[in-house]
Structure formats: C-alpha cells, structure tokens
Amino acid sequence: MSERDDERLRRWRLVLGGGAADGTGRALDGTDAAMDGALGALYGESGGRGRAGRDRAAGLGASAPSVARWLGDIRTYFPSSVVQVMQRDAIDRLGLSTLLLEPEMLEAVEADVHLVGTLLSLNKAMPETTKETARAVVRKVVDDLEKRLASRTRATLTGALDRSARVSRPRHHDIDWNRTIRTNLKNYLPEYGTVVPERLIGYGRASQSVKKDVVLCVDQSGSMAASVVYASVFGAVLASMRSIATRLVVFDTAVVDLTDQLDDPVDVLFGTQLGGGTDINRALAYCQSRITRPADTVVVLISDLYEGGIRDEMLKRVAAMKASGVQFVALLALSDEGAPAYDRDHAAALAALGAPAFACTPDHFPEVMAAAIEKRPLPIPDMVTHQ
Secondary structure, three states: OOHHHHHHHHHHHHHHOOOHHHOOOOOOOHHHHHHHHHHHHHHOOOOEEOOOOOEEOOOOOOOHHHHHHHHHHHHHHOOHHHHHHHHHHHHHHHOOHHHHHOHHHHHHOOOOHHHHHHHHHOHHHOOHHHHHHHHHHHHHHHHHHHHHHHHHHHHHHHHHHHHHOOEOOOOHHHEOHHHHHHHOHHHEEOOOOEEOOOOOOEOOOHHHHOOEEEEEEEEOOHHHHHHHHHHHHHHHHHHOOOOEEEEEEEEOOOEEEOHHHOOOHHHHHHOOOOOOOOOHHHHHHHHHHOOOOHHHEEEEEEOOOOOOOOHHHHHHHHHHHHHOOOEEEEEEEEOOOOOOOOOHHHHHHHHHOOOOEEEEOOOOHHHHHHHHHHOOOOOOOOOOEEO
C-alpha cells in the first residue's frame, strides 16, 4: 500500500470512528488513537441517550474530573476553532451545562462567544463560588472582541460622522472632492477638460458640530445569546465615542435599560437574563419615548422578530419612527453563526415599511452603522435578508 493510500485510510478511519462497520481495517496508535478516543467520547455511539432521544455517547461520564481531562485532551490534539465546536457539541449533546457551574470546569474550557452565552443563561443558577471565575471567563472573551472590533468601528463611524456633517463653505482641506465633482458635472467645460465648481461640498467636524444618538434595542431571548454578547461589546465601543450618545436596551417580556453600565460590557452582560418570552412592541415603545432628536437618531433593533406582543402596534411604532426621521435598522442576528431562524412574516412587514431585516456579522456591523448615520442605503449582505 502506498503512503498516500495509507493516509487516506487513516483519515477515513478517524472520520468513521472505528468498529466493524467502518470498512477501513486501519488500526490507530499514538496520537491518532488519543484523538480518536476524544472524538469517540463525544460523537461515538454507546449506551447513553442525548436530549433528542437518539443514541449518543456517554463516554465523558458524569463527573467534572473526567470532563476536565477530556477538555485538556481536545485542547492538546485540535486547534482552538475545533475545540470551541466540540465544547459546544458536548454541552448540547451530553447536557453538560450544569458542570459549567463548577470553577474547575470553567478554568478548563476554551472561552468563546458561545460559552459566554451559555454562562449567561446559567447566571441565575450559578453559585457564588463560581461567579468570580465566570466573570473572568467572560472578561477574557469581551477583551478579545474589543481588541478585534473597536479600532475599526471607531475609524469607520468617525468617517461617517464627518461626512454626515457637510458644510457649504468648507476650507480647502475639508472639501469632499468626489461629491463636489458629482454635484458640478453640469458645469463641465469640454474645451478646457475641467469642471467649474459653483458649489463646494465639504466635511464637517464630527467632534465639534455633529452628535448622533444611537439606540441599540436587543432581544435577550435564549436564541439571541451570541447577538447579546456582540451588541454589548459594540455598545461599549459606541459609548466611548464623544460624538455618539449611545443607549442600550435589552428586552424579553420586560424592558431593561443598561445604558448606565456601558462603560463595562461585562457588567452589561451580567445584567441581561437570557431566555423567556419576547415583547418587541413594549421595547420599541420604551426606545421611542427616549428619542428627542429623531432626525439625528439611529435605532437598531436586534431580534429574530418572534413577537409575543402586539404585532400591529410594533409595526405602527416602526412606521412612526421612520416618518419622524429616525434611521431604523432591523438585524435578525449580530453574530458569526450564519443564517438565523426568524419570523418571516414580521420581516416582510418591516421590509414593506422600508426597513429590510437581515443578519449581520460583527465585522460588517460598522459599515451598516456608517450607512445609517449618513442616511444612505444600508449595505445588506447576501446571506440573509428579507426585502
């Protein structure tokens, strides 16, 4: 057998998981055997049954020490991105959420956005001995996200604020040449090959002359966990910008204003309570009541739109805000999780009001906000949209 054929069999053996049915006849040893054991503990078949009622592995046992050993193994043999997926599957398939209430377990896991969402859903059941460790885990994830997202967000939105504050008699270094040329194309002189700029369009100075109000209205139902994490980080970043007055509102069937905690997104996250019902209408009513300068306000609703409140009233509020000059943005999700489940009827109704609902990744969010600030069409990604 050639080396290439042997490598192919090795890979198939790892994929198929062994046993008489895999058909490869390939034995594993050393690191391969250890990797196979870690995979088999989670994905192999044995006598346990998962939440969906199908046969599942029970190879991790029910004790924290065995799970901690398994977590150490997968961090040894797999890259971080794979570890995060396996942890997520272990929590889902084997019902290990309760073990995350133990400090030793939290210290062993690979921290990511999905783990933070799980911890937040367990917040009320978490013993005091675990809360300090849980906050440290959440703090690490939040700090990493801020490092990744903050500088680009500030730069993108500062540029948008400058462009939104155009003045009619700009100084030379403040002239927006692209817009000036487009506006004065009718004054093109072909014999000279030039445009005569009768009207100059310039950038204002956002820090001095422009202030936008941004309201983040975030659904904290259980399915929105990752979106809540990202929204809290972005809320803190926006709140750090002097030219933007930021309000963060989270809701289920109740509405909680977390604006006064925006200086620390970890406090914001532990102020949320994932799960429960959804009353978008009530949340939008609260946000609407706090708007004082509609022409300079951007409202961002982050929700899967499964409304438990009064649907017609919710739509009337959106229409009223848009009619008053508010820039309204509807995001079905703010995460890297791909196409979300959402209420298509409500998404279609919002689109009919001129507020298309779409999913947005964290990397794309600054561009969406910049467009809303400048009152130009939103850069809607192709992956999920209802227009």
